[in-house]
Amino acid sequence: MSVSDAYGFRDVHQSVIHFMRKTISIxxxxxxxxxxxVQYNDPDPEVWVPIYGLAAIxxxxxxxxxxxxxxxxxxxxxxxxxxxYQWPPVFEGFLFSEVGMRxxxxxxxxxxxxxxxxxxxxxxxAVLVRQPIRR
Numbered sequence: 296m297s298v299s300d301a302y303g304f305r306d307v308h309q310s311v312i313h314f315m316r317k318t319i320s321i322x323x324x325x326x327x328x329x330x331x332x333v334q335y336n337d338p339d340p341e342v343w344v345p346i347y348g349l350a351a352i353x354x355x356x357x358x359x360x361x362x363x364x365x366x367x368x369x370x371x372x373x374x375x376x377x378x379x380y381q382w383p384p385v386f387e388g389f390l391f392s393e394v395g396m397r398x399x400x401x402x403x404x405x406x407x408x409x410x411x412x413x414x415x416x417x418x419x420x421a422v423l424v425r426q427p428i429r430r
Contacts, residue, residue: 309426316423317358323416324354330409343406346377350413357420367421374414381407 331347334340353370356362383403390401 312423312426319416319419319423320354320358324351324358327351327354350416353417354420357424362424364421364425367417367424371414371417371421374410374417378407378410378414381410383407
């Protein structure tokens, strides 16, 4: 028995990992559902609703403990590639103070930012799901 087992640190670590996985996955799962819902007025909702919908489903899979770490890594890679492809030729900022689309570069930057958020969360979930949880 190691010192960490004797003092219960391993159990505390497992509890923290479990809590983080559950919390992050439910918060971002609901957030991605919201992201998908507000795409109704986008010029191409048939593209963006499934993108955010898949991210939400992946988060709910992590919440339920269904997904494997490599699935989330694959999702993260997919979102990174998409964000890189979507990045505007000239970055003009995100301009969150404006609801409308002032230029195509701002719209592309917003879309790339949303994809980057998906990529980061999928990466975090891959790490959290990789940690085994003792029951």
